[in-house]
Amino acid sequence: MSGDHSHNDSQINSGSKYSDSHKQKDKYKDKEHKHKDHKKDKDREKSKYTNSEHKDKHREKEKLKQKDGSSDKQKEKDKYKEKRKEVKLFDGESKKDRENGFASPPRIKSEPESEDFYHSPKHNKSLKRERDDEDSEFKPKKIKTENDKSEKKIKKRKQEDDEDIKPKKKTKEKKGEVGTDGKKKVKKEPEEKWKWWEEERYTDGVKWKFLEHKGPVFAPAYEPLPSNIKFYYDGKPMKLSLGAEEVGTFFAKMLDHEYTTKDIFRKNFFKDWRKEMTAEEKAKITDLNKCDFGDMHEYFKAQSEARKALSKEEKQKNKEENERILQEYGFCVMDNHKERIANFRIEPPGLFRGRGDHPKMGMLKRRIRPEDIIINCSKDSQHPKPPPGTKWKEVRHDNKVTWLVSWTENIQGAIKYIMLNPSSRIKGEKDWQKYETARRLKKCVDRLRAQYRDDWKSKEMRIRQRAVALYFIDKLALRAGNEKEEGETADTVGCCSLRVEHITLHPEKDGKEYVVEFDFLGKDSIRYYNKVPVEKRVFKNLQLFMENKQPEDDLFDRLNTTILNKHLQELMDGLTAKVFRTYNASITLQQQLKELTSPEDNVPAKILSYNRANRAVAILCNHQRAPPKTFEKSMQNLQSKIDAKKEQLSDAKRELKSAKADAKVRRDEKSKKAVECKKKAVQRVEEQLMKLEVQATDREENKQIALGTSKLNYLDPRISVAWCKKWGIPVEKIYNKTQREKFAWAIDMADEDFEF
DNA sequence: TCATGTACTTAGGAGGAGACCC
DNA sequence: GGGTCTCCTCCTAAGTACATGA
Numbered sequence: 001m002s003g004d005h006s007h008n009d010s011q012i013n014s015g016s017k018y019s020d021s022h023k024q025k026d027k028y029k030d031k032e033h034k035h036k037d038h039k040k041d042k043d044r045e046k047s048k049y050t051n052s053e054h055k056d057k058h059r060e061k062e063k064l065k066q067k068d069g070s071s072d073k074q075k076e077k078d079k080y081k082e083k084r085k086e087v088k089l090f091d092g093e094s095k096k097d098r099e100n101g102f103a104s105p106p107r108i109k110s111e112p113e114s115e116d117f118y119h120s121p122k123h124n125k126s127l128k129r130e131r132d133d134e135d136s137e138f139k140p141k142k143i144k145t146e147n148d149k150s151e152k153k154i155k156k157r158k159q160e161d162d163e164d165i166k167p168k169k170k171t172k173e174k175k176g177e178v179g180t181d182g183k184k185k186v187k188k189e190p191e192e193k194w195k196w197w198e199e200e201r202y203t204d205g206v207k208w209k210f211l212e213h214k215g216p217v218f219a220p221a222y223e224p225l226p227s228n229i230k231f232y233y234d235g236k237p238m239k240l241s242l243g244a245e246e247v248g249t250f251f252a253k254m255l256d257h258e259y260t261t262k263d264i265f266r267k268n269f270f271k272d273w274r275k276e277m278t279a280e281e282k283a284k285i286t287d288l289n290k291c292d293f294g295d296m297h298e299y300f301k302a303q304s305e306a307r308k309a310l311s312k313e314e315k316q317k318n319k320e321e322n323e324r325i326l327q328e329y330g331f332c333v334m335d336n337h338k339e340r341i342a343n344f345r346i347e348p349p350g351l352f353r354g355r356g357d358h359p360k361m362g363m364l365k366r367r368i369r370p371e372d373i374i375i376n377c378s379k380d381s382q383h384p385k386p387p388p389g390t391k392w393k394e395v396r397h398d399n400k401v402t403w404l405v406s407w408t409e410n411i412q413g414a415i416k417y418i419m420l421n422p423s424s425r426i427k428g429e430k431d432w433q434k435y436e437t438a439r440r441l442k443k444c445v446d447r448l449r450a451q452y453r454d455d456w457k458s459k460e461m462r463i464r465q466r467a468v469a470l471y472f473i474d475k476l477a478l479r480a481g482n483e484k485e486e487g488e489t490a491d492t493v494g495c496c497s498l499r500v501e502h503i504t505l506h507p508e509k510d511g512k513e514y515v516v517e518f519d520f521l522g523k524d525s526i527r528y529y530n531k532v533p534v535e536k537r538v539f540k541n542l543q544l545f546m547e548n549k550q551p552e553d554d555l556f557d558r559l560n561t562t563i564l565n566k567h568l569q570e571l572m573d574g575l576t577a578k579v580f581r582t583y584n585a586s587i588t589l590q591q592q593l594k595e596l597t598s599p600e601d602n603v604p605a606k607i608l609s610y611n612r613a614n615r616a617v618a619i620l621c622n623h624q625r626a627p628p629k630t631f632e633k634s635m636q637n638l639q640s641k642i643d644a645k646k647e648q649l650s651d652a653k654r655e656l657k658s659a660k661a662d663a664k665v666r667r668d669e670k671s672k673k674a675v676e677c678k679k680k681a682v683q684r685v686e687e688q689l690m691k692l693e694v695q696a697t698d699r700e701e702n703k704q705i706a707l708g709t710s711k712l713n714y715l716d717p718r719i720s721v722a723w724c725k726k727w728g729i730p731v732e733k734i735y736n737k738t739q740r741e742k743f744a745w746a747i748d749m750a751d752e753d754f755e756f
Numbered sequence: 757t758c759a760t761g762t763a764c765t766t767a768g769g770a771g772g773a774g775a776c777c778c
Numbered sequence: 779g780g781g782t783c784t785c786c787t788c789c790t791a792a793g794t795a796c797a798t799g800a
Contacts, residue, residue: 712767763795772788
């Protein structure tokens with residue numbers, strides 16, 4: 001690994017990081033409870049002081065405590081507030097001035113802008129964007145939308161747009177993928193691929209100028225259970241009202257799942273279920289333990305089996321129906337181009353499945369109705385129609401956002417969106433831009449590293465904390481760690497929200513000096529466990545940060561993600577904590593590919609090298625998965641295949657030997673040919689054996705590691721494309737069809753010399 | 757300055773289609 | 779042709795980042 005990210009070896013090879021982390025989540029329960037109790041205490045403390053007088057008194061008290069070396073979190077926050085008053089914080093430039101003009105826009109209310117701002121598809125022709133010649137550097141020529149009215153420009157654009165519809169250079173999809181039936185499939189994709197990356201991008205926060213779609217597909221209405229399927233309460237059959245029955249089925253369907261054994265899940269479910277019951281039901285059903293959903297559960301299982309057992313024709317019919325819905329609702333027209341929508345179906349009602357120890361798991365996710373839906377489209381488009389007898393909550397025309405449909409879910413009050421597929425222009429541009437920002441970081445990362453190392457010595461605590469946190473984000477690819485609302489989600493942390501209890505300092509461990517042991521639950525309650533030797537100054541700083549603090553206190557009490565990102569913006573335009581993850585992931589892939597690829601290797605061996613490089617990144621980013629349920633069995637099967645192949649190889653060798661002996665005696669053409677034939681057979685079997693062995697190694701190494709996340713979100717696809725081109729590896733071996741669609745821009749523009 | 761809201765990306769798991777093997 | 783296994787696609791939760799308004 002190059003000096004660019006010199007610490008990576010320890011991260012990548014750190015076997016300890018993955019010690020059955022999924023199982024170990026439970027270990028956290030205790031800690032979490034402790035933390036919650038602690039927080040509750042703090043909340044109680046907070047609530048005691050509601051009026052300002054009390055607050056002032058409280059602050060005074062806290063100041064005193066501070067002198068005493070007490071380390072209450074509230075105290076730290078207040079302390080921080082005081083400190084902030086003294087320190088002039090960086091104002092930061094207006095986000096709108098930032099690169100590419102892709103700033104988050106001010107909200108446009110339902111009231112549209114001036115008429116001529118929106119364009120029909122016809123008008124849109126005149127809005128064709130110009131080609132950008134500096135693709136790889138992502139330097140868009142700006143379109144000033146205000147000037148679009150200019151007659152001259154309109155004419156020019158119209159001309160260009162015509163060219164767009166009939167491009168001179170046509171990119172054709174490879175035809176003739178073989179279907180399961182062995183027949184050649186006819187490609188349904190359009191033959192001409194739109195190279196949006198060769199065109200100019202919008203600026204000023206404009207995301208599109210024309211948007212038309214058919215709206216969302218709603219979840220199917222509830223189908224009542226057949227009369228012979230009973231729910232039992234306290235051993236007796238009981239007919240439920242429709243609403244109660246529907247919610248009951250949500251629980252019944254999940255009976256096989258561990259969720260339904262969890263206390264919080266059961267409690268939340270029961271509470272919400274009772275809200276759907278009639279007065280009589282409520283009076284009768286008072287204990288979930290007396291509810292028997294067995295019959296219902298069996299019924300749904302049987303239905304699922306029946307679906308699997310459908311005849312070929314019936315399956316085909318279903319497939320066609322799905323395809324019809326996809327064709328009708330799965331695409332939109334955005335600026336003259338048909339674009340695929342990612343999630344055009346509204347989430348069906350059900351029970352909330354929060355990850356980890358989520359306090360809201362089991363709550364009822366209610367059915368979304370048209371009255372909950374906000375439609376976003378252009379004013380002059382054909383607006384989607386709500387189902388008969390219903391109406392939308394709102395139809396708005398906000399072209400500074402990318403979503404088509406939104407609604408607010410009832411569990412966390414969060415907004416959900418329907419957006420475009422990753423292969424769309426709007427997503428692709430953003431993705432490309434993300435990697436360009438990471439490449440800009442590459443150019444100044446040495447300076448930044450030097451600076452944060454210098455900041456470890458700062459007189460100001462807030463600067464030291466910021467510098468150490470940044471070091472972790474850079475070295476360990478930790479997430480930023482936004483603050484979370486307590487009691488609303490599982491107790492997970494990122495870098496800025498680490499607590500004292502999440503690290504252990506070892507002056508010496510396993511023969512290494514200044515080791516920091518990290519142990520916390522990160523995003524999705526995935527455990528992060530790592531023992532990392534750090535520099536002495538970092539170690540000493542951590543000791544300082546932990547002084548006089550309780551385990552439940554914030555490690556970086558003078559820091560949060562807003563402060564950190566403001567600082568990063570000062571260092572580089574567009575820089576945020578997240579960019580470090582992208583940068584370090586991509587640079588690691590590039591370095592690992594250089595190190596691991598041997599020119600003399602054959603294609604499977606080279607792909608193994610690629611996967612190993614990918615794996616190094618996944619380990620760095622802590623992308624884990626639960627080992628597949630069939631893992632052990634499938635490994636056994638593979639091993640038996642390898643054994644059989646070995647046997648086959650020794651047979652083949654034996655046959656070759658005897659053929660050679662035979663040829664020596666006979667000395668005729670026929671026996672010579674036989675020897676050649678046997679030689680080839682040995683070679684063939686050897687290759688097959690090697691392939692199997694490579695497969696086994698790859699699979700074993702991948703047992704608990706998810707490669708997909710980094711491949712899709714962190715690795716600049718141009719690195720992979722360049723590697724494929726350099727070594728003559730078909731890009732299909734690295735990216736499947738969906739991935740190739742997402743990364744079409746990279747596949748088209750990167751040549752073998754591309755350097756991240 | 758902080759809390760809240762909004763928009764968007766990143767994430768792992770479930771389920772099923774289809775590839776593979778006998 | 780049928781059973782098994784793998785991997786793709788979909789689903790939606792859970793993050794990050796930043797704007798806004800009190």
